[in-house]
Amino acid sequence: MRKSILIFILVCIISSIIYIGWPYIHFLKPNFKATPIETIDVKYNSPTVISGIQTPTQTSRIRYVNSKGYINHWFVKNSAKVKKQTPLFEYYNPSIEHQITAKQKYLAHLKQIPPNKYTSLNLEIQRTQYEIETLQSQLRTTIYAPLDGIVTINQTNPSEKNELILQIYQPNAIIKTEVPETIVNSLELKDKLRIKIDPVHSFTGEIISIAPLPVAIDHSKQKSHYTMTITSKPEFHFGKHFQINIPSRTIEIPSTAIYDNQFVFLKRNKKFIKRVIKAQKMGNNKHVLILEGLRQGDKIAKDASTVLSKQ
Helix, strand or coil: CHHHHHHHHHHHHHHHHHHHHHHHHHHHCCCCCCCCCCEEECCECCCEEEEEEEEECCEEEEECCHHHCEEEEECCCCCCEECCCCEEEEEECHHHHHHHHHHHHHHHHHHHCCCCCCCCHHHHHHHHHHHHHHHHHHHEEEEECCCCEEEEECCCCCCCCCCEEEEEECCCEEEEEEEEHHHHCCCCCCCEEEEECCCCCEEEEEEEEECCCCCEEECCCCEEEEEEEEECCCCCCCCCEEEEEECCCCEEEEHHHCECCCEEEEEECCEEEEEECEEEECCCCCEEEEEECCCCCCEEECCHHHHHHCC
16 A cells, blocks of 8 residues: 555656656757758740841832933832732933934934035944934833732832832731840741730741841940841731740759759759759859750759758
């Protein structure tokens, strides 16, 4: 009986000590929870955005040449569909007419001179006749369509030198833009590009052509630009501007993610494994450009030292 009482008292004392001391023991207990390793998702850099404009596939402009005279006759009407070499309009040159009149009077005078009076009279008559024929061929000049298309007449009776008379355009629509040399080598024919109509709407266009020679060169910045054409949709007016998203195929990661200048720690199945990469330093020293070894969608440790510290 006495033994049972002693055991009961002992249990009560131990229980009291545990009850009173547990909060302090819990408070002083070290936190052994492991700090998670921060990771980043590898992805391509943001796309380059350039502007483009809706244009016809081909356009030709005809300007006024005042040396040919004035427009005497039109063969076509505005908005007419024409084939290549269709007559468009005719110049008439009054100054040539005056020269022909003067030559004709001179020829009439020569024909009144007795043939035996001058040995070279026949030669002079022939020369004058030839000059009259040449001038008559220049009296009227017909201008022909340089390509198939639709005619847009800007001025029926132009008077200023080089004034725009008309344009002929092919109705099929394309988007024309200029690509800087920094990204032109990353593009290929038939590549798909996102064309933004406005902040909400967009469609996909396909690269038709990339000019082999630069259309513009900025010597001060040592940059060239190349004309590029992209497929479009016919419902937009010519002259409509678009924003063109050119996807990037370059990858940048923080410098801290690289170990020993050639490794990153790739996360696979909740473990980190070494991955050999080839990188190029960048000007800011905070990021590096990945040349080989990583692809979009890979997950790597943001700071390689955190992985090493847990090994």
